[in-house]
Amino acid sequence: xxxxxxxxxxxxxxxxxxxxxxxxxxxxxxxxxxxxxxxxxxxxxxxxxxxxxxxxxxxxxxxxxxxxxxxxxxxxxxxxxxxxxxxxxxxxxxxxxxxxxxxxxxxxxxxxxxxxxxxxxxxxxxxxxxxxxxxxxxxxxxxxxxxxxxxxxxxxxxxxxxxxxxxxxxxxxxxxxxxxxxxxxxxxxxxxxxxxxxxxxxxxxxxxxxxxxxxxxxxxxxxxxxxxxxxxxxxxxxxxxxxxxxxxxxxxxxxxxxxxxxxxxxxxxxxxxxxxxxxxxxxxxxx
Numbered sequence: 001x002x003x004x005x006x007x008x009x010x011x012x013x014x015x016x017x018x019x020x021x022x023x024x025x026x027x028x029x030x031x032x033x034x035x036x037x038x039x040x041x042x043x044x045x046x047x048x049x050x051x052x053x054x055x056x057x058x059x060x061x062x063x064x065x066x067x068x069x070x071x072x073x074x075x076x077x078x079x080x081x082x083x084x085x086x087x088x089x090x091x092x093x094x095x096x097x098x099x100x101x102x103x104x105x106x107x108x109x110x111x112x113x114x115x116x117x118x119x120x121x122x123x124x125x126x127x128x129x130x131x132x133x134x135x136x137x138x139x140x141x142x143x144x145x146x147x148x149x150x151x152x153x154x155x156x157x158x159x160x161x162x163x164x165x166x167x168x169x170x171x172x173x174x175x176x177x178x179x180x181x182x183x184x185x186x187x188x189x190x191x192x193x194x195x196x197x198x199x200x201x202x203x204x205x206x207x208x209x210x211x212x213x214x215x216x217x218x219x220x221x222x223x224x225x226x227x228x229x230x231x232x233x234x235x236x237x238x239x240x241x242x243x244x245x246x247x248x249x250x251x252x253x254x255x256x257x258x259x260x261x262x263x264x265x266x267x268x269x270x271x272x273x274x275x276x277x278x279x280x281x282x283x284x285x286x287x
Contacts, residue, residue: 001013001016001020001021001024002028002029002030002031002034003024003027003028003029003196004027004028004029004031004206005027005124005182005193005195005196005206006128006133006182006184006193006194006195006208007184007186007193007208008035008036008128008131008133009029009031009033009034009035009036010034010035010036010037010038010124011034011036011037011038012024012038012039012040012120013037013038013039013040014039014040014041014099014116015041015042017113017116017117018113019111019113019114019117020113020116020117020120023117023196023202024196026196026204026205026206027196027206035095035131036095036096036097036124036127037095037096037097038096038097038098038099038120038123038124039096039097039098039099040098040099040100040101040116040119040120041098041099041100041101042101042102042103042112042116043100043101043102044102045083045102046083046084046085046086046087046100046101046102048073048075048084048087048100050062050064050073050075050077055245055246060076061074061075061076061088061122062074062075062076062077063244063245063246065246065248069091069092070091070092071089071090071091071092072089072090072092072094072126072246072249073087073088073089073090074087074088074122074126075087075088078104078107081107083102084100084102085101085102085104085109086099086100086101086102086115086119087099087100087101088100088119088122088123090123090126090127090130094126094127094130094131095127097123097127099116099119099120099123101115101116101119103115117197118197121180121195121196121197124195124197125180125197125242126242126244126249128182129242129244129249129252129253129256130249130252132184132185132252132256133182133183133184133256134182134183134184134241134242134253134256134257134260135180135181135182135183135195135197135241135242136149136151136180136181136182136183136192136237136240136241137151137179137180137240137241138150138151138152138158138179138181138214138240139151139158139159139161139162139175139177139178139179140162140175140176140177140178140181140192140194141162141165141166141173141174141175141176142173142174142175142176142207142209143165143169143172143173143282143287144172144287145209145210146209146210146212146285146287147176147191147192147208147209147210147211147212148165148211148212148213148215148281148285149181149192149211149213149214149215150162150215150217151214151215151216151217151236151237151240152216152217152218156217156218156219157217157219157271157273158217159178159179159201160273161215161217161273161277161278162175162178164273164275164277164278165278167275168275168278174205174207175194175203175204175205176192176193176194176204176205176207176208176209177192177193177194177195177198177203177204177205178198178199178201178202178203178204179197179198179199179200179201179203180195180197180198180199181193181194181195182194182195183211183260185256185259185260185263188263189210189263190210190211190260190263190264191208191209191210191211192208192209192211193207193208194206194207194208211264212264212265212285212287213264213265213266213267213281213284213285214236214237214264214265214266214267215267215269215281216228216236216266216267216268216269217269217270217271218268218269218270218271219270219271219272219273220270220271220272221272222270222271222272223269223270223271223272223276223277223280224269224270224271225267225268225269225270225271225280225281225284226267226268227265227266227267228266228267228268229261229266232268233261233266234257234258234261236266236268237257237260237261237266238253238254238257241253241257267284269281
């Protein structure tokens with residue numbers, strides 16, 4: 001199973017899944033040499049021993065590095081059932097990943113296909129990071145091939161902003177990704193790419209656009225917009241990325257966020273959820 005996502009050639013190796021194939025539809029490709037290879041399997045029990053250097057992450061994963069071969073592991077462990085639910089292993093070059101998962105649906109978890117699809121996304125995200133690209137928590141649209149990203153914590157209104165643009169300019173707006181687009185610097189220009197992993201609504205397209213702006217949102221009774229710079233811009237972007245805890249991975253991400261805010265405009269928009277915000281952003285960006 002071969003796919004092209006954000007300019008990377010991804011090969012999946014594992015048992016065929018109708019669900020995974022459906023979710024990856026639109027990204028199919030054909031090539032001889034993959035940039036990234038992910039192998040996945042379902043296990044009755046995962047044999048893995050976390051070491052003393054394991055570090056708890058901000059999310060559900062714990063992390064550890066194996067200094068003997070430079071590989072990196074992320075895993076989830078259930079204390080309730082005393083077993084590993086999933087393990088991802090990346091090689092030192094971050095061009096190969098192995099996923100081991102148990103079917104935790106009988107334990108109250110998602111179906112195994114949904115779980116595998118999410119784990120593939122996690123494996124892909126961190127491989128991208130080590131290739132100097134990043135997954136960014138935002139709703140991204142293309143307006144006349146100009147990329148606009150609305151970023152905010154969940155339930156703040158970023159998807160609502162994108163949908164308002166689509167409603168007002170249906171012939172000129174396309175969703176790139178409604179939750180997890182990829183940001184990538186190419187020839188000193190920041191581009192945004194669609195990915196198959198797009199949150200609960202799964203709105204995404206296999207397209208890209210040059211980024212015109214990142215709009216960070218806060219709810220407010222009226223509309224106020226200001227351009228951010230320095231640490232204000234850095235932390236607004238950094239806080240919406242997938243953050244690893246291992247030092248070498250974190251160094252890559254910090255460097256790439258710094259480069260990104262130097263090459264694209266970041267704004268804070270305090271606003272309500274009226275269509276006036278669309279016209280204010282359109283005027284601001286000269287679109």
